[in-house]
Amino acid sequence: xxxxxxxxxxxxxxxxxxxxxxxxxxxxxxxxxxxxxxxxxxxxxxxxxxxxxxxxxxxxxxxxxxxxxxxxxxxxxxxxxxxxxxxxxxxxxxxxxxxxxxxxxxxxxxxxxxxxxxxxxxxxxxxxxxxxxxxxxxxxxxxxxxxxxxxxxxxxxxxxxxxxxxxxxxxxxxxxxxxxxxxxxxxxxxxxxxxxxxxxxxxxxxxxxxxxxxxxxxxxxxxxxxxxxxxxxxxxxxxxxxxxxxxxxxxxxxxxxxxxxxxxxxxxxxxxxxxxxxxxxxxxxxxxxxxxxxxxxxxxxxxxxxxxxxxxxxxxxxxxxxxxxxxxxxxxxxxxxxxxxxxxxxxxxxxxxxxxxxxxxxxxxxxxxxxxxxxxxxxxxxxxxxxxxxxxxxxxxxxxxxxxx
Numbered sequence: 001x002x003x004x005x006x007x008x009x010x011x012x013x014x015x016x017x018x019x020x021x022x023x024x025x026x027x028x029x030x031x032x033x034x035x036x037x038x039x040x041x042x043x044x045x046x047x048x049x050x051x052x053x054x055x056x057x058x059x060x061x062x063x064x065x066x067x068x069x070x071x072x073x074x075x076x077x078x079x080x081x082x083x084x085x086x087x088x089x090x091x092x093x094x095x096x097x098x099x100x101x102x103x104x105x106x107x108x109x110x111x112x113x114x115x116x117x118x119x120x121x122x123x124x125x126x127x128x129x130x131x132x133x134x135x136x137x138x139x140x141x142x143x144x145x146x147x148x149x150x151x152x153x154x155x156x157x158x159x160x161x162x163x164x165x166x167x168x169x170x171x172x173x174x175x176x177x178x179x180x181x182x183x184x185x186x187x188x189x190x191x192x193x194x195x196x197x198x199x200x201x202x203x204x205x206x207x208x209x210x211x212x213x214x215x216x217x218x219x220x221x222x223x224x225x226x227x228x229x230x231x232x233x234x235x236x237x238x239x240x241x242x243x244x245x246x247x248x249x250x251x252x253x254x255x256x257x258x259x260x261x262x263x264x265x266x267x268x269x270x271x272x273x274x275x276x277x278x279x280x281x282x283x284x285x286x287x288x289x290x291x292x293x294x295x296x297x298x299x300x301x302x303x304x305x306x307x308x309x310x311x312x313x314x315x316x317x318x319x320x321x322x323x324x325x326x327x328x329x330x331x332x333x334x335x336x337x338x339x340x341x342x343x344x345x346x347x348x349x350x351x352x353x354x355x356x357x358x359x360x361x362x363x364x365x366x367x368x369x370x371x372x373x374x375x376x377x378x379x380x381x382x383x384x385x386x387x388x389x390x391x392x393x394x395x396x397x398x399x400x401x402x403x404x405x
Contacts, residue, residue, distance in 0.1 A: 047088055047117075047258045047267060049124040053234045054253040054279060058325050060126060063286060068329055070120075070127025070285035076174035077278070078165045079115050079181065080108030080144070082134045086260055088121040089113070093131045097172050100150035100159045102136035105143035106263035111274065112136070114259035115180050118278040119285075126282025127289075133172055135165045137181065154391065155189060155370050162220070163189040167371040170202050175288060175296075178281040180207045180274035184218040188368040191223075195351040195359035196372060198225045198340060201296035205229055205281040207273035209243035214316070216245025223247070224349045224356075225342050227284075227300070229277040230318055231255070236308075238317055242273055246345050249300075249319040250307060252276040252283075283325045287333075294333040297340045302333040304341045361401045366392045 049055040063069075076097075081104035084094045094116065104112065112134070119125055120132045137160055138144035150159045157164055162183050169177045177197075197204055204223075208230040209215035221228025228247035231239045231254025239254055255271030280303075287299050294302070305312055306327035307320030314320050343353055351359070358364050362378030367389055369375050375392050377384060378399035384390050 045087060045260075045267070047123065047260075051258040052118075052124045053256065054118075054275075055124050057234045057253055058126070058279070058283075060124075060325075063325065063329070064128070066329075068286045068290060070130030070282065070289055073127065073130045073285040073288045074133065074173050074175050075119055075127065075130050075281055075285055076133040076135060076169035076172070076177045077112070077115055077119070078135045078137050078162070078169065078177065078179050080104045080110070080112030080139070081136055082112045082116040082132075083109060083260070083262070084116075086113055086117065088117050088123040088125075091122040092116075092120045092125070092128070094120065095131070095133050096136075097133045097168065098136045099164075099168055100152075101147040102138050102150065102160060103145045103147075104136060104138070106261075107142045108139055108144050109262045110259060111180070113262075114257065114270070115178065115274060115278050117259070118257065118275055119178070119282050126279055127285035130282075130285045133169060133174055135169060136160070137162070137165055139181075155367060155389070157189055157370050159371075161185075161189075161370075163187075163193040164371045166190075166193050166204070167196065170196060170200065171371070171373045174202060176203045176205065176281050176284055178205045178278050179220050180277050181220075182207075182209055182215070182218045183220050189370045191351050191355065192359055192364055192369055193372070194223045194225060195356045195364075196374065198343065198351070198356050199360045200374065203227060203281075203284055203296050203300065205277045205284070206247075207277040208245065208248050210241045210272045210274075211243050212241050213243055214245045215243035216247050219243070219245065219247055221245065221247030221249070222345075222349065224345055224351055225340050227280060227303070227342065228319065229273060229280045231271070231273045231276040232318070232322055236322065239271065241271065242276075242317075244317045246316060246347055246349070248316060249342055250280055250303060250323050251318040251321065252279040252323050280323055283323055283328060286325065287328050290329050291333055294336075295338050297338045298333040298336045301336040301339070301341050302328055302331060305336070306331060357401075361399045362395075363399050363401065366390045366394070 206220035231242040256269040309321030
C-alpha cells in the first residue's frame with residue numbers, strides 16, 4: 001500500500017516545488033476555484049486503474065487483495081452533482097441525499113463525479129466498498145442554480161449552506177465527510193457544526209486550495225479538528241499549485257487524475273487538492289474498517305504519527321507529511337491517546353476545547369444551531385422554551401456540567 005504496507009514508504013520531500021508539464025482543456029477545481037489545464041482529451045468512455053497514478057503509488061491493488069475496501073464505512077461528500085451512471089461508478093453504493101434541488105453545471109458535475117470516483121469507484125476507488133452519501137452545493141460562478149426550496153432558512157442559513165449540509169451528512173450517519181471546495185464562511189453556526197463533528201467522532205477532510213498561497217482563511221481546514229490536505233505528485237514532491245496554511249494536516253497525490261468532462265463528453269486529466277482530499281478520506285475509511293475499536297481521535301493520531309515528514313514533524317506545506325496507507329493499516333492505533341491531535345491548530349483556531357465541551361454539555365444557545373438532529377439544549381435559559389425559532393429539544397438544567405461530582 002502506498003507508499004505501502006508491504007513496501008518501505010518513500011518520504012515526501014517537503015518543500016520541493018517541481019512544475020507540471022503543460023496540459024490542454026480546463027477543469028474548474030472547487031478548492032480555491034482554480035482552473036487547471038489538462039492533457040489531451042480522450043474519446044473513449046472508460047477510465048481504468050492504470051489511468052490513475054495514485055492507484056499504483058498507494059499500492060491499492062494490494063490493499064484490495066488483503067480485503068481493505070472500506071466496507072461498512074459511510075462517507076459523505078459535499079460537492080457538485082455525482083453521475084452515478086458513469087461506468088466506473090455503476091457498481092458503487094451511492095445515495096444522493098441532497099435535501100433540495102440543485103442544478104449543477106457541467107463543470108460542477110465533472111468535479112463531483114471525479115471526487116466520488118476517487119473515493120468509491122469499483123475500478124480505482126480508494127474505498128470501493130464504502131457507502132457514499134452525496135450532497136450538492138451550488139457554485140453560482142460556474143452556472144449552478146438552486147431551487148426556491150433551497151432558500152428556506154433556519155437561523156438565516158439556506159439548505160445549501162455549508163453548516164446545513166455538513167450537519168445533514170452527520171444526521172444521515174456519515175462517519176467521514178469530504179469537502180473539496182473553498183469556504184471562507186465564518187460564524188457560530190459553522191463553529192458549532194465542527195464542534196458537533198469533534199464531539200461525535202465524525203472526521204472532516206478538506207482540500208487546502210490551488211492558489212499556491214496561504215489559503216487558510218478560505219479553506220474549511222482552518223477549523224479545529226478538520227483534516228486539511230495539500231497536494232504532492234507521485235514523485236513525492238509538493239506541487240506548485242498547492243496552497244498551504246495553518247490548517248494543513250497531511251498531503252496526498254493531487255493528480256494528474258483522469259475524469260469525465262461533462263462539457264465535452266470526453267475523458268481529460270486534471271490535478272488539484274480537490275483530489276488529494278478524497279484520497280485521505282478514503283484511506284481513513286480503510287483505517288476505520290481495519291481498526292473498528294479505535295476512536296476517531298486515535299485514527300487521527302495514527303494519521304499524524306505515520307506521516308512521512310522526517311520524525312513526523314509538522315509544517316504548513318505538507319502538515320505531518322504524506323499519508324502512508326501501509327503504515328496506517330499495519331499500526332494498531334488503539335494504544336494511542338484518545339485525544340484529537342488537530343483540536344488546537346494554533347493562532348486561536350476554533351472551536352476551542354472549551355467550546356467543544358460547551359456543545360457536548362448542551363449549553364450552547366440553540367439559536368446558533370442549524371439542522372442538527374442530535375443536539376438538545378440543557379442550560380438554564382427559560383425563555384428558549386417558548387421561542388418559536390428554537391427547533392431543538394430543551395431540557396432545562398440537565399447539563400452534566402451542573403451535576404458533576
